[in-house]
Amino acid sequence: MQSITSELVHQTIRRRPAESHKGTYGRVMLIGGNQNFGGAIIMAATAAIYSGAGLVTVATDLVNLTSLHAQLPEAMVVDYHQTAMMTQLLKTMDVIVIGPGLGTDQFAARLLTTVLAQVQPQQRVVIDGSALTLLATRTQPLPAAQIVVTPHQMEWQRLSGLKIADQTPTANHLAQQRLGVTAIVKAHHTTVYTTDRVWFNPGGTPAMATGGMGDTLAGMIGGFTAQFKDFTNAILSAVYLHSEIADDLAQARYVVLPHQISAEIPKYMHRYSLN
Numbered sequence: 001m002q003s004i005t006s007e008l009v010h011q012t013i014r015r016r017p018a019e020s021h022k023g024t025y026g027r028v029m030l031i032g033g034n035q036n037f038g039g040a041i042i043m044a045a046t047a048a049i050y051s052g053a054g055l056v057t058v059a060t061d062l063v064n065l066t067s068l069h070a071q072l073p074e075a076m077v078v079d080y081h082q083t084a085m086m087t088q089l090l091k092t093m094d095v096i097v098i099g100p101g102l103g104t105d106q107f108a109a110r111l112l113t114t115v116l117a118q119v120q121p122q123q124r125v126v127i128d129g130s131a132l133t134l135l136a137t138r139t140q141p142l143p144a145a146q147i148v149v150t151p152h153q154m155e156w157q158r159l160s161g162l163k164i165a166d167q168t169p170t171a172n173h174l175a176q177q178r179l180g181v182t183a184i185v186k187a188h189h190t191t192v193y194t195t196d197r198v199w200f201n202p203g204g205t206p207a208m209a210t211g212g213m214g215d216t217l218a219g220m221i222g223g224f225t226a227q228f229k230d231f232t233n234a235i236l237s238a239v240y241l242h243s244e245i246a247d248d249l250a251q252a253r254y255v256v257l258p259h260q261i262s263a264e265i266p267k268y269m270h271r272y273s274l275n
């Protein structure tokens with residue numbers, strides 16, 4: 001098992017070239033936020049935008065439109081019930097984040113199937129939250145693309161069949177190999193599984209144990225994988241920074257709120273981007 005280091009983050013987050021524009025920094029679509037969990041997709045989209053993604057579109061239930069725009073006017077919005085519009089937009093995306101606050105009803109299950117069927121090989125996909133719970137009940141293979149799943153231990157139990165007590169690095173790695181996609185198993189110390197390696201995240205604090213913290217990580221991974229070429233390093237850097245920011249804030253706070261992490265992301269990324 002190899003520790004994620006600040007050096008890896010430093011090598012990943014580079015200074016932005018002057019000759020660049022929003023298109024350079026990636027198009028991300030975040031899909032989720034039903035009538036009960038609108039906050040989840042708002043937190044994920046906030047993290048993606050504060051991570052520097054160039055263009056962010058939120059596909060959600062339109063009941064969330066006003067609150068999303070009040071918080072995040074930078075985001076574009078589409079009604080996730082509009083299949084033709086979704087199909088057209090999905091083609092143009094570099095990264096698709098699906099699951100925060102999606103719910104697990106029949107509509108959500110159909111939407112997940114529709115979206116996964118349209119994923120192109122060059123696209124990157126982050127599967128989180130409700131989409132993981134739905135995935136655990138599906139038998140269809142995942143599309144050929146760069147995919148990362150971001151389960152917490154209960155979601156990983158559903159997806160891998162491993163009980164939380166049996167989720168050792170060796171067992172998790174075997175389960176990841178069967179799935180064939182990068183897996184982030186979120187816990188006090190999160191571990192990340194790729195084809196050839198197991199990574200250990202040194203950061204993390206119980207001050208992070210509050211709803212929306214994982215939605216925020218999913219959005220950060222969306223933002224990072226939209227901008228940084230190496231898929232694994234982009235993922236590892238997002239995991240590291242998410243907990244590093246939380247650890248720093250927790251020095252003077254009992255609980256760290258997800259939006260407080262997002263507010264800090266540009267400052268930390270600036271620092272890492274310096275030579």
Ligand SMILES: NC(=O)C1=CN([C@@H]2O[C@H](COP(=O)(O)OP(=O)(O)OC[C@H]3O[C@@H](n4cnc5c(N)ncnc54)[C@H](O)[C@@H]3O)[C@@H](O)[C@H]2O)[C@@H](O)CC1
Nearest residue numbers: 037038039040099100101102103129130152153154211212
């Ligand atoms: N403001 C919002 O709209 C929020 C929406 N959320 C969404 O709600 C949906 C359901 O997600 P949940 O995770 O709440 O529900 P789940 O039912 O998937 O998992 C939660 C259960 O797993 C248990 N658990 C065991 N080990 C855990 C671990 N290491 N980390 C976290 N939980 C662990 C918890 O105690 C809890 O009983 C997702 O789509 C999620 O994105 C949540 O993120 C909470 C905030």
Ligand SMILES: Nc1ncnc2c1ncn2[C@@H]1O[C@H](COP(=O)(O)OP(=O)(O)O)[C@@H](O)[C@H]1O
Nearest residue numbers: 152186187188204205206209211212213214215
């Ligand atoms: N006790 C803890 N120590 C370290 N990190 C934690 C702790 N509790 C939660 N976290 C982190 O917070 C995030 C929670 O993710 P998740 O359960 O998916 O949240 P949500 O779905 O509510 O957004 C993960 O990144 C996890 O590692």
Ligand SMILES: [Mg+2]
Nearest residue numbers: 129152214215
């Ligand atoms: Mg979650």
